[in-house]
Amino acid sequence: MNIKFYMEKRNDLLTDISNICDKVEAEKRVITDEENQIVSKKMKEVVDIDKTIELENKKRELIDKQFSSNEGNGSEDKAIVEEKKFLDYLTNNTSKSLSVSANGALIPETISNKIVEKVYELCPLLKLIHIEKVKGTFTVPVYDDTTDIECNYVDDLTELTESAGNFKEISFTNQIAGALTIISKSLMNNTEFDLLNFVVHRMALSVAKFLSKECLTGNTKMQGIFGENNVTNNIKSKTFNDDALITIQNSIPTAYQSNCCWVMNRDTLLKCKKLKDANGRSLLNPDLTRGYGFVLLGQPIYIDMYVPEDNIFYGDLTGYWLKFSQELEISVLYEKYATKHAIGVYCYIECDGKPVEQQKLGVLTISAT
Numbered sequence: 001m002n003i004k005f006y007m008e009k010r011n012d013l014l015t016d017i018s019n020i021c022d023k024v025e026a027e028k029r030v031i032t033d034e035e036n037q038i039v040s041k042k043m044k045e046v047v048d049i050d051k052t053i054e055l056e057n058k059k060r061e062l063i064d065k066q067f068s069s070n071e072g073n074g075s076e077d078k079a080i081v082e083e084k085k086f087l088d089y090l091t092n093n094t095s096k097s098l099s100v101s102a103n104g105a106l107i108p109e110t111i112s113n114k115i116v117e118k119v120y121e122l123c124p125l126l127k128l129i130h131i132e133k134v135k136g137t138f139t140v141p142v143y144d145d146t147t148d149i150e151c152n153y154v155d156d157l158t159e160l161t162e163s164a165g166n167f168k169e170i171s172f173t174n175q176i177a178g179a180l181t182i183i184s185k186s187l188m189n190n191t192e193f194d195l196l197n198f199v200v201h202r203m204a205l206s207v208a209k210f211l212s213k214e215c216l217t218g219n220t221k222m223q224g225i226f227g228e229n230n231v232t233n234n235i236k237s238k239t240f241n242d243d244a245l246i247t248i249q250n251s252i253p254t255a256y257q258s259n260c261c262w263v264m265n266r267d268t269l270l271k272c273k274k275l276k277d278a279n280g281r282s283l284l285n286p287d288l289t290r291g292y293g294f295v296l297l298g299q300p301i302y303i304d305m306y307v308p309e310d311n312i313f314y315g316d317l318t319g320y321w322l323k324f325s326q327e328l329e330i331s332v333l334y335e336k337y338a339t340k341h342a343i344g345v346y347c348y349i350e351c352d353g354k355p356v357e358q359q360k361l362g363v364l365t366i367s368a369t
Contacts (some may be wrong), residue, residue, distance in 0.1 A: 003053055010049045012361075013042045022027045057207040086111050111200070112328045115347070118204030123212045124302060126324075128261065128317040135350060137174060137355070141167045142356055151264035172323045172352045175221045179206035180346040182337055203330070203347050213306040215322060215353050216263075222353040225263075225320060226308050226363060231355055233315075233362045240310070240366045242275055242283055248314045248364040249297055256316040257362045262301045265314040269303060271295055319360025 017039055024031050031039070097105055120126050132138070143166075154160055181202040188195055219227035233251050237244035252260055264272070269292075275283040286293060290300035299314075307313070331346035 003056055004051050006053055010046055010053075012331065013046050015050075017042050017046075026067050027163060043340070046126045050054050077258055082215075090315060111171055111196075112330065114200045114279040115204045115207070115328055115330075119208045119211070122205055123208035125212055125215060125263070125317065129215065129320045129322055130318045130356070132172070132321060132323045133325060134323060135327065138323070140170045140172070140321065140356055142170055144166055170321075170354055170356055172321070172354065174350055175352045176348055176350060177207075177210055178205060178348045179210070179266070180344055181206065182342050182344050185341045185343065186336070188343075199345055203328075203345065207328075207349055211322070211324070211353075212304055214351075215320065216304060216306045217308060217358070218353065220349070223341060223354060223355065224353070225313055225361065227313055231361045231363045234365060235362065236365045236367055238366075238368055242273055242277070244281070244364060244366070245272075245275075245297060245312075245314075248312065248362050251297070251362045252315050254295075255358055256319075257299075259316045259318065261317065262296050262299060263304055263307060263317075264301065264307055264311075265307040265309065266303055267309065268307070268312060269294075269301065272301075312364040313362070314364065315362045316357075316360040319355060319357035320353065323351055 020031075020035050020039055024035065150161075152161070170218050173294065181199070183195075183198070212220040214224055216224045218224035219230070223230045225231055235248050235251060236246075237247070249260075272284050272294075273282065277283060283296060284301075286296050287300070289293045292301045292303045294301045328347050328349055329348040330345065337344050
């Protein structure tokens with residue numbers, strides 16, 4: 001239906017009606033029966049055109065909704081097709097039907113996304129830190145808290161004393177990491193074995209462990225939170241007690257306390273469970289809605305096996321930045337492990353991580369020396 005045609009016809013009718021009304025008003029008389037019939041007829045045509053246009057618009061809305069629904073189904077169908085093609089690639093080395101991704105790897109986007117989603121699921125810390133999903137190198141300007149802009153009282157006709165804040169730059173580069181898993185062909189030939197989920201889980205678990213370890217303890221390429229001198233707010237205590245915990249908690253500015261948490265290993269958590277106040281009450285309280293199921297001094301606790309012994313993190317983890325491009329390069333090795341009756345699946349990731357907002361981060365180290 002040509003809506004433009006009906007709109008033009010509607011405008012012509014309204015013009016005719018307006019002309020008749022203007023003529024009656026100009027001649028200062030009442031409208032005649034003939035004129036009244038013409039106006040009524042034209043007004044009825046306008047109403048009919050309005051109904052026709054409304055019907056056409058509703059029809060188009062329904063078509064748009066159906067198109068969107070079909071697009072969604074198409075995405076689901078595409079995911080299923082890509083998964084089948086990838087499984088065929090794993091089991092039969094048939095890659096003709098697979099399209100090459102932007103990074104040159106024979107890996108469907110749906111499979112790559114599944115692995116990335118699983119990485120986040122297996123590594124809770126990734127949901128708490130700041131992540132930049134970019135490729136290549138980039139630089140972050142960071143305000144230097146040792147310098148500041150001052151505000152003071154001044155008298156009339158008196159010059160202000162100037163002050164200036166400074167910025168420093170933190171650069172993120174391309175750090176490449178890889179993971180390799182070997183799958184037995186006997187296991188692959190087992191019809192009850194879920195090969196796709198196995199590959200997704202093994203790749204994701206490997207990447208999650210690596211990122212968790214490097215974000216916490218990295219000290220060569222990635223700069224982890226517990227790496228040597230990576231966090232400037234590093235408090236040392238000779239004994240593990242409530243005073244040490246209160247001190248590290250108090251070191252974080254009040255503005256960031258609402259988003260703070262504790263990160264420790266299981267052995268340190270056990271020590272925290274044994275801490276009591278003067279009335280014999282435990283400092284650790286259960287809270288199933290937050291973190292690992294416990295709160296310490298009002299803040300949730302997260303457990304990670306890569307936290308060094310006798311070390312505790314306290315702060316807002318958004319102060320640590322991770323560059324993780326989210327785009328995995330994955331391929332399959334057939335010949336290398338043929339004599340072992342197996343295949344290898346490897347993936348590469350591009351990442352880098354550094355503490356950026358130091359005022360949000362704090363590390364407590366228990367050391368007798």
